[in-house]
């Protein structure tokens with residue numbers, strides 16, 4: 001295996017860029033191939049079968065790009081299709097659920113953990129199962145937040161729309177606040193884009209677990225163990241999307257995502273894979 005091969009990362013849209021940003025920080029020598037399924041976002045309200053089919057197509061595409069590891073930077077895909085992808089390739093396939101679940105158990109003091117995510121992720125109970133591996137006494141409280149993903153995709157995560165997002169967040173998070181969870185997992189990679197607002201609504205005492213940070217950390221560990229870390233001084237990054245590139249380029253500009261040059265971003269027909 002050539003250690004300078006790229007790391008493949010995917011999501012339904014711009015959510016996985018929160019993971020990419022962390023990978024840039026924690027693994028600056030790695031080349032990244034990112035795929036955002038912008039033509040078919042959101043995944044959160046789709047069935048398991050459909051999300052599995054989409055995930056397999058994306059894996060097939062990433063394999064044509066000769067990636068050395070696959071990062072499912074999407075909780076919904078991780079919840080529904082992790083085993084499917086692991087059965088299809090011998091490469092390491094990393095999900096976003098396990099790292100966040102582990103971290104939340106380390107952080108909680110009152111053993112009350114909240115999880116917010118898409119309807120699919122919450123319905124799958126994937127976080128509850130992952131948390132159970134680390135603790136049997138923790139109580140888990142879940143809340144789907146289906147409006148968060150479209151708000152982020154529309155570029156409404158900034159201060160201009162804060163009042164609207166905050167009002168929605170207050171509604172979604174009310175019961176978790178009342179229960180007094182002391183740790184909240186942002187169980188969707190789109191949500192770190194709204195982290196400041198979520199933190200404000202939950203209050204200072206609640207610790208937020210971002211799957212982005214924890215996953216990048218986990219990717220580093222997996223690559224170390226497999227001896228596939230790169231020391232490339234000039235890594236190259238490419239972004240692929242299933243809809244037109246303009247939207248993700250504008251998003252990258254607005255939120256200062258590094259390496260989001262229009263020349264790096266290309267459209268592909270994912271249905272072909």
Ligand code: DGL
Nearest residue numbers: 015042043044075076189
């Ligand atoms: N960012 C994804 C997740 O982590 C997908 C959200 C969606 O497409 O609904 O679940």
